[in-house]
Amino acid sequence: MKALVVGGGGRENAIAAALNRSGTEVYSVMKNNNPGIAKMSVEYEIIPETDIDKVAQFALKHSIDLAVIGPESPLEAGLVDVLEDEGIGCVGPTKAAARLETSKSFARTIMRRHKIPGNLDFAAFDEFSRAKAYIKETNKELVIKPIGLTGGKGVKVMGEHLKTKKEALGYIEEIFKNNIGGAGVILEEKAVGEEFTLQAFCDGRNVVPTPLVQDHKRAYDGDIGPNTGGMGSYTLEDHGMPFVRPQDYEAALDIMKKTVAAMKDEGCPYKGILYGQFMLTRDGPRVIEFNARFGDPEAMNVLSILSSSFTDICSGIASGRLNADRVSFYNKATVCKYVVPEGYGTEPKAGKEITIDEKSIENEGAMVYYAMVDKKGDKVYTTTSRSAGVVGIADTLEEAEKVCEKALTHVKGSALFVRHDIGKAELVQKRIDHMKQVRG
Structure with a gap:
């Protein structure tokens, strides 16, 4: 093959x-x-x-x-x-099927039309004046998103990134003025809770899930700093999340199955990887967004512990004959931390040499995946995006995080940065405590 x-x-x-x-x-x-x-x-x-x-x-x-x-x-x-x-x-x-990601208004409308649970209230606009009027009339805190693709960096939340209505209007005007995303703006209800990701293999009819993952978008330890494409992520050995109950997981998977069924009914069957970004609220999981491919870094977590043949899975997806019984994962925890150029998220320092001792990383029990670097001659250089993902794998999350940290010492460069708190017990407990608070 x-x-x-x-x-x-x-x-x-x-x-x-x-x-x-x-x-x-x-x-x-x-x-x-x-x-x-x-x-x-x-x-x-x-x-x-x-x-x-x-x-x-x-x-x-x-x-x-x-x-x-x-x-x-x-x-x-x-x-x-x-x-x-x-x-x-x-x-x-x-x-046509990729519109689940490439048009945020399409995804919301499909969910509304087919009465799929987990949707958020939303309003989409292709004119600044109408979006401006909507913002002025509402008292709600909203999530502001360009409708089209922005590389995972276009979302801003009122009350967090945008402190006032004036700032919100300024960002909406910027979206239209600079044609960010290329398709207008969508204003969504702000969901409160904890985010988690469920990715699944889809062949147009069947939906086969992979382990749950939690990504970390903020650049710096403690969930502060600018939003990024993702600084790292983790999975647990039982393939769940510590704050996600079995009924929450089943509800999220049901949303994805209903969405794939709706796409078939709409005449554009969905085949490939479906990525569901969920906010777990006091009322259960709500859809933040769908992506039409693996997440990055989330792909590194789940594919690193895939115990069955990925080629067989891919063939099943392409042929429409995906077999859930032939999809399996090791019962291992993973922690992925991204090595990025200094300034990533604002003004990244590109063109700096990076060296990676792959053998030593492997000896630590970890895996390394090169990202948006560029090899010239026999040297590798950073670009303005992420450089390399290091994945620690072990029987427990605590052990996987330690493996990841040891492996990171074998990545060298003059202007590199890592968010080190990903997968650490203190940060995970913070997520658990926050979810308890949300549930009341």
């Missing part, structure tokens, strides 16, 4: 590694020279992932059987539609 991996980040390095472990020949296209992906690839090409004609040409040239699309931008560009027309099976939704 020949599989094409599209994308050059940490998520895609984890995808390539999982395919490689399954005995698959990996080919790849990416906009940056990710040495982790390149090393695993029989052939690779440095091209923009949204240049769908060139990606398709590469796939056809190498007689690719299966394509796994990592990032959202080529999904929005219609890469799956083009590859499937050429007879290449895909792990990723069509352009």
Whole structure:
């Protein structure tokens, strides 16, 4: 089997590694020279992932059987539609189905139309004047989001990032003025609770879940600083979350199953990875957003402990014959911490050399995935995005966090930064205590 991996980040390095472990020949296209992906690839090409004609040409040239699309931008560009027309099976939704992520108003409207639980009240606008009037008339604190794609960095919350209505209006005006997301603004009800992520494999009908993950968006220890694409994440050995009850988990999974069924009814079946970002409130899980692909860093957590063949899973997704009995994970905890350039989230320092001792990291019992770095000659350099994800794996969360920290000592560079509190007992307990408070 020949599989094409599209994308050059940490998520895609984890995808390539999982395919490689399954005995698959990996080919790849990416906009940056990710040495982790390149090393695993029989052939690779440095091209923009949204240049769908060139990606398709590469796939056809190498007689690719299966394509796994990592990032959202080529999904929005219609890469799956083009590859499937050429007879290449895909792990990723069509352009129409990817609207669950690429249009936040589409996702909310689908949930409303099909009476899917877990939706939030919302209003979408394609004109600044109407959004401005709505803000002026409401007394509610809202979540402000560009409707289209923003790389996970466009969301701002009134009362947190935006302290006054004036600041909220200023941000909405900025969205329209700079065409952020390219499709207007959506104003959503603010949900209060604890966030968690449920990712699932989908073949258009069947939904097979992976372990729950909790990501950490804020840049600095203690949940402060600017929002980022994600500084790290953890999973537990029982594949749950310490503050998520069994009934909460089942409710979240039911929401995802109902959403996939609704997409089939709408005439655009959803095949690929469905990422559900949930806020666990006193009334149960509410949908913050759907993503049409694995999360980054969350992919690194779940794929690192996948005990079954990822190639078989991907083939099942592409063919519409996904078998839940052939999906399994080790009962291990994981802690992923991202190494990022100093200033990431505001003014990242790019172009700095980074060295990674892969063998020593492996000897610590951890895994490392190169992210948005760029290899030039025999050296690797940072870009303005995240550099490498280090995943500690052990029988307990406490042990996994310690493994991760030891492994991080083998990543060197002059201008690097890590958020160290991810996976530590104090921060997890803070989440548990907050959820108890929310439930009253």
